[in-house]
Amino acid sequence: MTDISQSPGASSAAKPKGSLFDKDARTKRRNAAEGRFKLYGIAAIGIGLLMLIVLVTNIVTAGTGAFQQSFLELNVELKEDKLDKKGNRNIEDIKKVSTFGYAPLIASALESEVQKLGIQTDLKPKEMGKILSKAAQAELRNYVIANPDEIGKTVSFRFLVNSRVDGYMKGRVTRESIANDKSISVAQLDVVDQLRDSGVLYKAFNPDFIFGSDASDQRPEAAGIGVSMLGSLFMMFVVLALALPIGVAASIYLEEFAPQNRLTDIIEVNISNLAAVPSIVFGILGLAVFINYMHLPTSAPLVGGLVLTLMTLPTIIISTRASLKAVPPSIRDAALGVGASKMQSVFHHVLPLAAPGILTGTIIGLAQALGETAPLLLIGMVGFIASNPPDGIVAGFLSPNSAMPAQIYEWSKRADPAFYERAWGGIIILLIFLVTMNTIAVILRRRFERRW
């Protein structure tokens, strides 16, 4: 009796053993471990966010310059003795004057502009003409060929300036950095300064970067991403038109109709394997099958689209099968129960319910294909291609073109640093496309997906 009243009574009253409010050493350790794990998680997300911020700021700071370009306004006298010696306005004769024949015209126009503004310089007109882009000659020639009646008149133009001058306007090129540069001199920059002060040389938004075509190494200022954007667009048409029906048909068959046996197992495993195949492999396949065997044209968006279709198919099949699986069997059973055939139950009930998932998968597959460069390398879509937009839908599929990521890759390889800026600008445009597509996919899923 005495034992009982003595021993547990005093201790339990002071400290109830095993209380939930009381943390023993082990609990503290476990809680601390959980706290640490949360911290790790937050740190991981923080690092990810930091990387994203660094990346985005990097892209934006490096790339926004590409959307602006320096222009020079100039009145050019279209001298008849230079452009149409016979004076009969025969278009064939006018075409004989090559772009090189237009250079003196532009140089003398600039000279008279400089004189008019009272700028003092020792530069010869030819040297002064180098302030302007070489694309100015082509622009002028195109204008004259389109409007032969304007010959003999003085017309006002807005020309691009040389990439070095543009770099100077943007602060990329300085008077110190051009010490060894043969393409531009300090005297030219002096003229540029005064032209800028008088307002004829200015920076402005450059729509040609978004809608224009690629330009050669000598005129980075004229290069744009528009034509390769069209190339990407036509490729996406091909991918959509082929990958969606084939992918959906294949997955419906595999999911709803095919018997479960060794053969379908093998097919299933191989589809999953295909999704993991590096894209360059599809490029080699495309070169061998579509170009060398089927004799489709090289560098054509059609071939690019076919290759990307092969690459996108597994993605679409896997996501379609997943969304078909997510439709509960009761729907199928109910349809079959009221007398629908298997095919009716699939096309009238299962497929519409799975559609949002299928579309999401397709859009994500397309976005993946849009950003792909490696397979395009092998089928000739990377290089100096397409200086003109395709002149029709068939030409869009068949005439040589590049694609947005291929164009960015190509620009990043070129010597002139001005192309580097454009590569970043191209990345901005590509990212806008990708983000838009992914947002559409998310919205579709949120809006229409049903959960059971």
Next chain:
Amino acid sequence: MSFVKLSASALAIAAVSATTAAARDQVQVAGSSTVLPYASIVAEAFGENFDFPTPVVESGGSSAGLKRFCEGVGENTIDVANASRKIREKEIKACADAGVTDIIEVQIGYDGIVFASDINGNSFAFTPDDWYKALSAQVVVDGQLVDNPYKTWDQVNPNFPAQPIAAFVPGTKHGTREVFEDKVILAGCEHTGDFDAYLAAAEGDSDKAKKKAAEKACIALRTDGVSVDIDGDYTETLARIDSNKDGIGVFGLAFYENNTDKLQVATMSDVVPSTESIATGEYPVSRPLFFYVKKAHIGVIPGLKEFAEFFVADEIAGPDGPLAEYGLVSDPELIKVQEAVANETVLGGGS
């Protein structure tokens, strides 16, 4: 739904089968990345001034371009291969085996190869001897052929600063590599007198075979990480120098002239590389640039001959043309080249 699918597939199949019959109407060019800027400048001007569509110019290296060139005759093969070196006998044979027998060789001019380092680093005045000693896999030390022991430039040449040797040289698929080996490493090997040591060590049945083996041993570059092969373009070399300020890279003259704010150029045998010093032959490391035209495609692919003629026309490839402005050293015998293109003179003396 199924109707939509059916019609879409039918459309796609129709599109695919229709294209097999469509003819190609633009010139296709591929090859050397050194020639690429020049070819794209010409292609752009060609598209502007002629009614033909702008030719397509791809890069990938001289060897890769010539390989594609030699795949055969037909619309799905390229018409023109750019090369920063002469076509090899082996390649001519490969071409002939595939049915490409008549090849027109066109030399467009010369290009200088320069050695450049970071603008804020040390300046160098190289000779081929220095490069051979710095980069060859084996060198002669005290009369013995040993594995290259040099780690810093001052060990190679006491006039140089004690900067670690780090060289970025073009990979073997580039034509530039061959010129680098021939005009720099081999020249240095012969000039230092090490060649005799190689010759003594060479194995072979005849003197000729021995000489060949010795030359091959001479130009074998060290593989201990000091010399890095760059298989990409000059922008990659530039990026490497950007991250390793001790690095010295091999560039084309035109590339250097576009990046004078980041690079300083080294002299070679006391000559500063420029279009002038290359044209006079003073600057030793230069090489001719070529493009090769498939004669069988002339008349089949519209604009091919016009493109070739335009490429070497005075207003393009002449000393005042846009190519020279970009960094090409124009060929003093351009008239002969123009004649050869006009007459469609093929390799091997035939007509």
